[in-house]
Amino acid sequence: MKIKSSKKLVGIIMGSKSDWKTMIHCSDTLKKFGIKHDVKVISAHRTPARLHKFLRDAKKNKIEIIIAGAGGAAHLAGVAASITTLPVLGIPIESKLKGLDSLLSTVQMPSGIPVGTLAIGKAGAINAALLAVSILATRYDNIHNKLQVYRKNFEKKVPKRPF
Numbered sequence: 001m002k003i004k005s006s007k008k009l010v011g012i013i014m015g016s017k018s019d020w021k022t023m024i025h026c027s028d029t030l031k032k033f034g035i036k037h038d039v040k041v042i043s044a045h046r047t048p049a050r051l052h053k054f055l056r057d058a059k060k061n062k063i064e065i066i067i068a069g070a071g072g073a074a075h076l077a078g079v080a081a082s083i084t085t086l087p088v089l090g091i092p093i094e095s096k097l098k099g100l101d102s103l104l105s106t107v108q109m110p111s112g113i114p115v116g117t118l119a120i121g122k123a124g125a126i127n128a129a130l131l132a133v134s135i136l137a138t139r140y141d142n143i144h145n146k147l148q149v150y151r152k153n154f155e156k157k158v159p160k161r162p163f
């Protein structure tokens with residue numbers, strides 16, 4: 001399938017402006033694949049109305065994947081997943097407890113409403129974008145081609161010897 005060049009495919013949300021230093025890596029990774037995305041500060045507990053509106057609009061605007069980063073009692077991804085049927089990827093942001101609280105809050109969803117949780121912090125932010133790319137690559141040939149090139153180059157970057 002072909003995508004319109006202006007079409008946003010991914011919605012990135014984060015609980016606070018303070019999460020941007022981590023979430024920027026998610027946005028930058030999507031940019032490397034030329035994937036247009038929306039970026040918003042939305043908190044499940046501070047701005048619940050904004051969350052509902054964003055997810056309603058996301059569905060209307062045919063956004064295909066939601067990526068949610070939050071720290072502490074990090075329920076943003078879980079609440080988002082409970083409101084929308086779009087796939088939700090969760091990024092636990094590093095916190096006062098080094099992100100362990102965020103990780104458990106994001107990953108430990110009771111059965112019924114899934115969140116695809118990635119690693120804590122920057123690695124998770126990058127991998128959430130790459131996982132979104134993989135999901136979109138099943139539908140869009142041009143994204144699939146870019147992903148193949150990325151993987152080929154990625155392997156080349158790993159040194160054969162440790163010295």
Ligand code: RP5
Pocket residue numbers: 014015016017018019043069070071072093
């Ligand atoms: C969460 O609380 C946010 O996702 C953020 O990671 C954390 C701290 O937020 P601030 O106090 O920096 O706004 O809701």
